Amino acid sequence: MSGHLRDEQLTSAVLDEGDEAREHLETCAECRDEAERAQAALAGFGESVRAEAGRPDGFWAWQRDAILARVAQGTVRTRRLAWAGAMVLVILGAVLLTRPRQPAPRSPATISEWRSPTESLLRSPSDDLMRSTPRLGNFYYELQSAPQGARKRKGGNNES
């Protein structure tokens, strides 16, 4: 390979990939220096993360307690919610089972057809007028066959 590694080849060399780049590094001090410098910086980055994340034992114990407390709190809350849900279902069931039964609502057509029992006792005055057969003690009107100027006759206790 003539000259130096291209940018992406150098990145492959930093990541320790690619045989061609590796071979070139063996013969080119400039590319090798750059790759090694980048590798050192990346290793330094890893060390700095690990160093920064180093905390005293007390921190880890405190964090663990906090996590377990939140887990326990969540468990208790879940149980309480489950209990509350169960209680609501029981109460609803009890209300449904114990409430008095009412007749099923009628449809509008059925209601219009329905008549009060007392209604049958009501009598229209025209019933007497339309009656065609004389009865004792009642007025009798002969309507159908009465000629013009027919006089009113009284059935039973008729007054002449």
Added chain:
Amino acid sequence: MESTLTPAKLLAQANASAGIAREDFDGIVRAHQRRIYRVLLGIVRDPDTADTLTQECFLRAYRSRHSFRGESSVATWLVRIAVRLAIDHGRSRRNRFWRQLFGGAAADESAAGSTAAEELPDTGASPERALAAREEVAAVWAAVDQLSPQQRAIFVLRFAEEMPLEEIGRAMQLEVGTVKSHLHRAVSAVRKRLATEAQKHKERTEERKP
């Protein structure tokens, strides 16, 4: 370090007694909390946020332990939850709003990079070399801050956790090729930043010369 207690086992025990499950979960937290905190700190760059998200991560793990099928290790499963939380946190509009409102996001990032670089252990190098190393690490941090949350997560898992690409793929639910591609872009960005910083350093050194 892997715990022998799997969430599936926890579930079985939780059915028997919630108390035992909590005790076992304590073992899982104990075994993995440092790693999860480290991953989150590398991504979110704020100790308080990393702590809050670590707690949230374990809480979510406990709640979703039923969904764990044992296809990956508990560590990978936890890292997956942590990375998702960190990415969601980074995407949060509210978070961005407050950061922009109080300004100096770039300045904060730069300052945080310097702080992180100061955490480097003493390797016994010369003061000049140690200073240069700190500047380079600060430059890496500054470059990492410019990456997308997903690329940043991959970068942290690779270089801070030294996870193999396959494991990163499982944790991020990505193909290995996609992980490689993200890593290439991230390292290219870091190299560009390093080159810029090196140029600045060279110019400063030349200015100081009489």
